[in-house]
Amino acid sequence: MGKRKPARYNSCHHPQTKQAITATLTESYGQFVGRHEVVFIVLPLLVFGLLGLGILKMEYESDVEHLYTPINSQAAQDRDKMKASFPDRTGTNYNTYSLNVEDRYGEIIAISEGNIFSNTSTSDMRNLVDTIKQFEVDFEGRTLHYSDVCARASDMCVISGGFLLQDDFLSSLEQRNVTYPLWNDVDISFFVSGVNVSGEVLQSASVMKLTFHLRQDNDTMQEYALLWEDAFISNMSSLSATFFPIGVSFATSQSLGDELNENTNGDVFWFSLSFTLLITYASFVSGGDCVSSKSHVTRAGVMAAGLGILGSFGLMSLCGVKFVNIVGIMPFLVLSVGVDDMFLMVSAWADTNQYGDDWDIPKRLGHTFRLAGIGMTITSLTDLVAFLVGYSSVFLSVKNFCLYTVFGMGNAVLLMPVILSLVGPMPKDDHPSPHNLSEQGDKNIYKVEDECAPGSASRSTSSVSTLNRSELASTGSFAVSNVGYVSTNVT
Missing domain, CATH: 1.20.1640.10 (Multidrug efflux transporter AcrB transmembrane domain)
Structure with missing residues (x-):
């Protein structure tokens, strides 16, 4: 067999x-x-x-804290308990250490080429503080100033470092009675830098930082505080450097966001x-x-x-x-x-x-x-x-x-x-039809879509044939799959 x-x-x-x-x-x-x-x-x-x-x-x-801290985390739940136990009192009795949320503030850092406590620099700083207090915020037909949104303690607006511009401090400094870093139980190193100290007595400083704290004890005051911060940035940006001869940098609690x-x-x-x-x-x-x-x-x-x-x-x-x-x-x-x-x-x-x-x-x-x-x-x-x-x-x-x-x-x-x-309404491409291959020359690449098409010869080849006129006439029905352009002989 x-x-x-x-x-x-x-x-x-x-x-x-x-x-x-x-x-x-x-x-x-x-x-x-x-x-x-x-x-x-x-x-x-x-x-x-x-x-x-x-x-x-x-x-x-x-809000950076809201965006980049886990939702319903243990820390957030604990803070909610703290808020319930210790309500916010920034409108009546502000204290930095009693805050249970992120502080709201506007902050300036003044830099002097010489002594920030000189008469000229002190006068410039006082003018700057008075200007900041007059920044206006328009909200629903009402004009707000810093005194309307400031955090309060003893019925006064709280400005951290503000005591540095008061007469009693400047008088003590002039008499060389200001010790550094503690003075009257206050750590003044939080508010001044570039200091010149002699025998623990402050002689001069080149940098001063003042922080304007804001109320946030209810939703309305929180909205006011955010608006005032925006006004603070806008106004400080527009102030001319010549208006305040000292160099001033500024930021708010929203600056990172x-x-x-x-x-x-x-x-x-x-x-x-x-x-x-x-x-x-x-x-x-x-x-x-x-x-x-x-x-x-x-x-x-x-x-x-x-x-x-x-x-x-x-x-x-x-x-x-x-x-x-x-x-x-x-x-x-x-x-x-x-x-x-x-x-x-x-x-x-x-x-x-x-x-x-x-x-x-x-x-x-x-x-x-x-x-x-x-x-x-x-x-x-x-x-x-x-x-x-x-x-x-x-x-x-x-x-x-x-x-x-x-x-x-x-x-x-x-x-x-x-x-x-979109191709429906557009003109059709001018490409040769399979039935017009003879018009294109003796050698044309012809791709047939399905080897199992009705009436086609059953073939196992998976290629594309290169046919001439005589071969087209002799083969009648033929089929080639569309896998690739590999030339083969048709028998």
């Missing part, structure tokens, strides 16, 4: 895998998009444009620059003229990512999720993922050019989604799952950042069909 030939593997009888089922679903979805391109262009623009209006209701959270927010605001410039560069790059790589090229499609891909970001900001604002400074990173993440998906889809669309007019727009879109849909789905889902897990963080800043990012990426993915919806 002769040797039995090994059985040939026929992929036509191989059961569908989950990947094949997913590809079929994405192909069906792509065809649906192609048949309703106007809906997939107008409806997302309308919906996400309206969502973007929610930004008008955006609220900000910049303000600096973080300032850095976030600076990201707006870089995001705008990134957006512009991506649009420019996408336009160049698409090539061609303004009518037949897909440069408008690639621009639409970048815009789709931007629209997803806008929708995320608006939706989160409508839901009351506060904007925190690290959310400023989110647009860069969404833009990068969205643009990557866009290039995948445009590349898959270009793969359908070989079929020319034989495939209508819905069929080409279905093929595009079949090729790019699985990869986009998997990568997008992994990103979404990662940020959903991040939402379980105990830090409010991380929770809000992850929530904004999840919806931003989700929106960008949902808007991807808008990109290819």
Whole structure:
């Protein structure tokens, strides 16, 4: 008996895998998009444009302690018990050591080239303090000054270090009766620096620090205090250096949060620059003229990512999720993922050019989604799952950042069909049809999509054949899979 030939593997009888089922679903979805391109262009623009209006209701959270300490931590619970047992008395009997919350204040540090306690510097410091007390805050038709919001003790505003400018201290200093660091049971090293001491007697100093404490014993006074701090920064920034010959640095209890927010605001410039560069790059790589090229499609891909970001900001604002400074990173993440998906889809669309007019727009879109849909789905889902897990963080800043990012990426993915919806009204690419290969010359690369197509010969080869006119005439029906461009002989 002769040797039995090994059985040939026929992929036509191989059961569908989950990947094949997913590809079929994405192909069906792509065809649906192609048949309703106007809906997939107008409806997302309308919906996400309206969502973007929610930004008008955006609220900000910049309290560093609230953002970067664990939610419902043991420390927070213990502090709540302390608040209940020892109420805030900053409006009547302020004492730094009795505070159970972060202090609210405005602070200045004055630096003199000589002695800060000289007559000239002392006069300048007193003028500066009087000016600060006159800073105005307008709130609901009422004008507030420091005396309206200051922390009090013995019915007087508390200014730490203020005693350094009083006559009794200056008189004692002049008579060389001020000991350092303790004077009348007060540690003055908290308020002066660059000191000149002789035999524990203070001779001079070059630096003085004054702190203007604020009330926060109820919600209204806390709001007043925050507004006064803003006015303090604004007014101190606008004061001319020539008005106060001494050098003055200043800060408030919100300075750290303000600096973080300032850095976030600076990201707006870089995001705008990134957006512009991506649009420019996408336009160049698409090539061609303004009518037949897909440069408008690639621009639409970048815009789709931007629209997803806008929708995320608006939706989160409508839901009351506060904007925190690290959310400023989110647009860069969404833009990068969205643009990557866009290039995948445009590349898959270009793969359908070989079929020319034989495939209508819905069929080409279905093929595009079949090729790019699985990869986009998997990568997008992994990103979404990662940020959903991040939402379980105990830090409010991380929770809000992850929530904004999840919806931003989700929106960008949902808007991807808008990109290819735009190809429906655009001119078709001028590429050869498979039935017109003879018009292109004796040698043409021909790619057949499915080796199991009806009427085709059953072949195990997974290649692309290079055919001439005579071979096309002799083969009749043939089939080659779309795995690669490897030339082989047809027999």
